[in-house]
Amino acid sequence: MSAPVRAVGAVLAAVLLSGCGLQWLWNEPVHRAPSVAPVATTPVPTPSELDDRALHPYTGELAAGATCAQATKRQLAALEDIGGVGGSVTYPVGVLVRSNAGWWTAAVATRATGGAGSVEPYAFFVTSYPTYADDPDHEPFAWQLASAAGDRAARKALACVKKLPVPRPRPDPGSPDSYTGRLAKGAGCHSVTTSLLDRLQAVGGVGGAITYPRGRMVHANGAWWTVAVETSVNPNSLGYTSDDVAPTALFVTNAPSARSGAAVVAFPIRPHASDRAARKTLGCLA
Known part of the structure; x- marks a missing residue:
């Protein structure tokens, strides 16, 4: 047996003979490295990860020599998207003014229709689209x-938009308000069918004593057609004569342009x- 082994055996024998157990030997406290729990932290973005809102904060100050520019239809449509409106609430007119650090401040007039409820008369936005719209390196x-x-820029834009005339709302194409009386390009005279004459008699509240025996029509703006009809007073017990009724009547209809259904x-x-x-169309009827 080698010397080291013998030494170990002698130590164990001495321990056993002394009446002491081995518990103290195997339970010797072990010194461990302290445990460190990681602390969750929010990563700090690098300058390349920051956008212009953080790198160049908007202050509402006016750029040197800033003047108001009227918003285009495309810009107004984009602002409606940002404002979450459209349909019953629209922005008919607006202006943009250059503010600080490439920002533009917009003020738009609002219009509410169709039961949209009350809305503020003006809305305000900040955008960098006019500055970076064509720059692929900027979002x-x-x-x-x-x-x-x-906000000085917003107040200037508001003062400018208040000076602009607000265009009248564009009526729905199917509404009678959309009829303008303009002639369609190349509009000519056309005959009116019997079924359309019957429909126009119902619209005019006649029939029987007064009828529309013939008519002519021309294509006006959009889907509208202007119709001139000749009136006829028939023998009746109501006492109507040609002196009581105008010789012609005018109507507007979309019947010739209406698709099936x-x-x-x-x-x-x-x-x-x-x-x-x-x-x-009165000339066509003559």
Whole structure:
């Protein structure tokens, strides 16, 4: 047995003979490295990860020599998307003014229709699209401001937009309000079918004593057609004579343009000096 082994055996024998157990030997405290739990931290973005809103904060100050520029239809449509409106709430007109660090401040007039409820008369936005729209190295940003309070650029834009005339709302193409009396390009005279004459008699509240035996029509703006009809007073017990009824009547209808299943609209009109379609179709009827 080698010397080291013998030494170990002697030590164990001495321990056993002394009446002491081995517990103290095997339970010797072990010194371990302290355990350190990782602490969760928010990573700090590098300058390349920051966008212009952080690198160049918006302050609402005006750029040197800033003037107001009227917003285009495309810009107004984009601002409607940002504002989450459209349909019953629209932005008919607006302006943009250059503010600090490449930002532009926009003020738009609002219009509510169709039961949209009450809305603020103006809305305000900040955008960098005019600055970086064509720059592939920059991502433009845009957001809505709560108000113009304390914002010099927003107040200037508001003062400018208040000076702009607000265009009248564009009526729905199927609404009678969309009829203008303008002639379609190349509009000519056309005959009116018997079924359309019957429909116009119903619209005009006649039939029996008064009828529309013939008519002519021309294509006006959009899907509208202007119709001139000749009136006829038939023998009746109501006492009507040709002296009681105008010799012609004018109507507007979309019947010749309506597709299968589409709603057909017809309504009477009175002659008006600016209605070129009415003048032409009366000439066709003569």
